[in-house]
Amino acid sequence: MADVSLRDIYKSFGQNEVIHGISCDIHDGEFIVILGPSGCGKSTVLRMIAGLEVISKGDIAIDGRVVNQLEPADRDIAMVFQNYALYPHMTVFKNMAYGLKIRRMPKAEIEKRVQRAAEILELTEFLDRKPRQLSGGQRQRVAMGRCIVREPKVFLFDEPLSNLDAKLRVQMRLELRNLHETLGITSVYVTHDQVEAMTLGDRLIIMENGYVEQIGSPLEVYEEPATLFVAGFIGSPAMNFFEARTSRDGQSIKLSGTESLPIHPQLEQGFCDKAVVLGIRPEHFNLAQEDGGALQMQVDHLETLGADTLVHGKLGEDNTLFTLRLPDIQRYPKGSSLSLSVSPERLHLFNKESEKRIGA
Ligand SMILES: Nc1ncnc2c1ncn2[C@@H]1O[C@H](COP(=O)(O)OP(=O)(O)O)[C@@H](O)[C@H]1O
Ligand SMILES: [Mg+2]
Structure with a gap:
């Protein structure tokens, strides 16, 4: 068990x-997703x-000790890659034992560790099989076993x-999370898949172009994305973005051709009467009674997914294209008009220049 500290890391090729x-700072026992x-x-x-x-x-x-100069083998880490090559001519047992054998670990200790890993990974009955006699998921578990x-x-x-x-990805994701809960070993996990990241990570490090955009728990990055990039990257379908203007008193925001929407909390002076980017997630629009909503949507087309429906359409004078997600199966003809409202705390405001979040 260990904590891992990255301190202003640069890399040039x-x-x-x-x-x-x-x-x-990655804490002891934490599951961090990049x-x-x-x-x-x-x-x-x-x-x-x-x-x-x-x-x-x-x-x-690692554990307070700078490891810059340490060889990989001396860092006490284990790495699982996308292409986990198992030795095809070796049994599952030997595949898992190999790394320990070349480290000249006593046989009894190897036996003990492989048996225990096999138990955790539910591979005990396959220990005598060759990799080709296993399913994809089982092979992936053997690769994990080699590390454990x-x-x-x-x-x-x-x-x-x-x-x-x-x-299988969904299944392995759950297994990985369970495994982490069993072993509690500090883990750093790289993926481009936001669903994988949200379900696996205690915290996420969200990167773009070699910079960190935000570090936070899955809920934090979803509820308070720090930048436009994070806002658009987390969530599916992606957050909608609109050109908008904050009011002089900093209490509301307006898209051209719509009514004002109250914002929460009140904006600081510097952000009043300013052009900003307004973000609203597809799942955060509410259908208003009659024409009571501040936003009138022109429906273009629908995607019926069963549990919910994606409604694509236009909004405001600029005819900005956007998507909303409504529960159940909905049927609206093309060209029909929907009246929508959004709770103030569901509005995300971003500075147009810096692309950083404004307010809470
Ligand atoms: N050995 C290398 N030599 C030169 N450029 C590299 C090398 N490895 C990675 N890069 C560059 O560094 C950037 C980051 O690559 P990488 O870390 O593999 O990205 P990711 O894993 O997020 O897809 C890319 O622009 C890539 O082309
Ligand atoms: Mg990569």
Whole structure:
């Protein structure tokens, strides 16, 4: 068990700086997910923690000890990759035991650790099988087993589920979370999949272009996204964005061609009478009685998903395209008009220039 501390980490490949100063204190036993689009630098950060990439600037400490100069093998970490290659000619037992054997661990201890890992992963009855005699999910569990037997201080995962089909991914996600609850080993998990991140992580580090956009619990990043990027990245369908203007008294906001919407709480002076970006999640519109809502939507088309319906349409003078999500099956003809309201605390305001969140 260990805490991991990233202290203003930079990474350049030649002249090209790809990580521009990342700091985060990962607590002992925490499950941290690094989330961001492809190419934003997630794997590079993970590989620096593992010792597979040299850190250009900054320090990484495990349990308070700076490990920048330590070889990967001396860092007491275990890493699971997307392409977890098992040895095809070895049994499940031998695949799991191999890493311990080359470390010259006594046979009895190896036996004990593999048996225990197999039990946790429900692989006991497959210990004599070869990888090709296993399902995809079982193979993934063997790859996990290889890491568990080492009893590392820290687990690192780099998109370990992205080669599995959708159903298996959901199942493995639950298994990973259960496993974490059983073992309690500090884990850093990289993914571009926001659902995976939201369901697995105690906290998320959301990255874009080599910068950290926000660090927070799944609920925090959903309820109070710190930047426009995070707001658009977390949540599916994505948050809607509108050009809008705050009122002089800082108590409401207006899209051109709609009525004002009260905001909460009142804005500071600096943000009054200003053009801002207004964000509203598809799931946060309410249907108003008659024409009582502040927003009148022109319906374009519907996607009926069964449990809920996505309604796509236009709003305001600018005919901004947006989506709302309503429970159950809804039927509205194209061109019909819906009157909508939104609770003040569901409105997200962003500075147009800095793209940072305004207010709470
Ligand atoms: N060995 C390398 N040499 C040069 N550039 C690299 C190398 N590894 C990664 N990069 C670059 O660093 C950036 C981040 O890559 P990576 O960490 O793999 O992103 P992610 O894992 O988020 O998809 C990308 O622009 C990538 O091209
Ligand atoms: Mg990657």
